[in-house]
Amino acid sequence: MSSLVEARDLVIGYETPQGRVRALDEARLEILPGETLAIVGESGSGKTTLGMAAGKLLPAEAICESGRLLVDGCAVFEAGADELRALRRDRLGFVFQNPMNALDPTMRTGRQVARAMGGQPGRTAISALLARAELPDPERVMDSFPHELSGGMAQRVVIAMAIARGPRLLIADEPTASLDASIRDRVMATLRRLRDETKASLVILSHDLRMVARHADRIAVMYGGRIVETGESRRVLAQPAHPYTRALMAAAAGNERPGQRLEPIPGSPPVLIGRCDKCAYEPRCGFAQRQCAEVRPEEREVGGRRVVCHFAERVLENLPRTSGAAP
Numbered sequence: 393m394s395s396l397v398e399a400r401d402l403v404i405g406y407e408t409p410q411g412r413v414r415a416l417d418e419a420r421l422e423i424l425p426g427e428t429l430a431i432v433g434e435s436g437s438g439k440t441t442l443g444m445a446a447g448k449l450l451p452a453e454a455i456c457e458s459g460r461l462l463v464d465g466c467a468v469f470e471a472g473a474d475e476l477r478a479l480r481r482d483r484l485g486f487v488f489q490n491p492m493n494a495l496d497p498t499m500r501t502g503r504q505v506a507r508a509m510g511g512q513p514g515r516t517a518i519s520a521l522l523a524r525a526e527l528p529d530p531e532r533v534m535d536s537f538p539h540e541l542s543g544g545m546a547q548r549v550v551i552a553m554a555i556a557r558g559p560r561l562l563i564a565d566e567p568t569a570s571l572d573a574s575i576r577d578r579v580m581a582t583l584r585r586l587r588d589e590t591k592a593s594l595v596i597l598s599h600d601l602r603m604v605a606r607h608a609d610r611i612a613v614m615y616g617g618r619i620v621e622t623g624e625s626r627r628v629l630a631q632p633a634h635p636y637t638r639a640l641m642a643a644a645a646g647n648e649r650p651g652q653r654l655e656p657i658p659g660s661p662p663v664l665i666g667r668c669d670k671c672a673y674e675p676r677c678g679f680a681q682r683q684c685a686e687v688r689p690e691e692r693e694v695g696g697r698r699v700v701c702h703f704a705e706r707v708l709e710n711l712p713r714t715s716g717a718a719p
């Protein structure tokens with residue numbers, strides 16, 4: 393099946409007074425039509441940069457240094473303004489962490505939804521769209537201002553706006569992080585149902601490994617601006633092949649047994665100023681050997697998934713480091 397999205401060795405940096413921070417370090421990823429893919433990683437791993445790059449919705453200080461990003465046939469960083477506008481309007485839908493930031497507080501929601509739909513939709517069409525996002529009493533919601541809605545209802549309005557034009561790709565950046573825990577699963581279930589209905593691909597950017605495990609077909613684990621492990625969720629989570637995926641799982645709330653404490657990942661993620669010439673995870677890795685500090689690992693196929701680790705076979709077999717360990 394040909395991919396809907398293809399990132400090929402994508403390098404994106406941000407100009408800062410300290411130098412150019414490398415947010416994506418030759419990131420490679422494919423997203424298939426109709427799949428739900430979760431991109432997970434700690435804060436700073438590059439998830440948002442990759443997600444927003446799909447619509448070239450990056451801040452002015454962002455620079456695409458090299459590589460290519462193809463979204464539904466559009467080369468995002470080479471496209472002209474009209475092509476980009478059409479891509480964002482007709483083929484992409486975004487759902488952000490905080491729905492209140494996505495909605496205009498001064499405008500009734502019905503008018504905002506109408507704008508997202510385009511043309512001049514009548515009340516019946518607006519109400520029907522809100523009902524598809526499982527909003528109870530859509531007529532009342534249409535006439536409300538955003539501050540009159542609960543967080544969960546506001547997020548459903550944002551979801552309705554995101555699917556208004558039948559996008560090919562829905563990108564949801566921590567879509568449930570700002571919501572009450574009791575409704576997170578229901579909002580995720582709505583997103584998935586709409587993905588099924590619209591046949592769009594759904595990309596969930598998240599720190600929450602447990603949440604994505606329940607909802608994603610495939611998982612892509614990011615570290616230091618690279619996708620370090622990608623494969624079927626069930627396979628990756630049952631037996632990770634990258635030490636970072638293992639550490640993320642150990643740190644995921646809910647994986648602990650009664651009486652057992654969660655293990656935070658020791659150390660902190662890198663802030664890269666140039667290309668990383670070694671394994672970016674090496675300083676924090678319990679499997680690291682000398683090679684990891686000297687040679688940049690390339691992506692390869694191990695145990696039915698793609699992984700960026702010199703010692704993925706050992707990780708799969710759970711063999712810790714040997715005498716050749718990095719000092």
Ligand SMILES: Nc1ncnc2c1ncn2[C@@H]1O[C@H](COP(=O)(O)OP(=O)(O)OP(=O)(O)O)[C@@H](O)[C@H]1O
Binds near residue numbers: 406408435438440
């Ligand atoms: N506008 C910016 N200016 C400078 N550096 C930035 C900017 N945005 C992101 N970065 C840096 O780029 C790297 C990747 O950030 P990004 O936000 O893509 O990661 P993330 O995984 O989405 O993190 P989070 O979960 O916190 O959003 C980080 O080192 C971050 O500090």
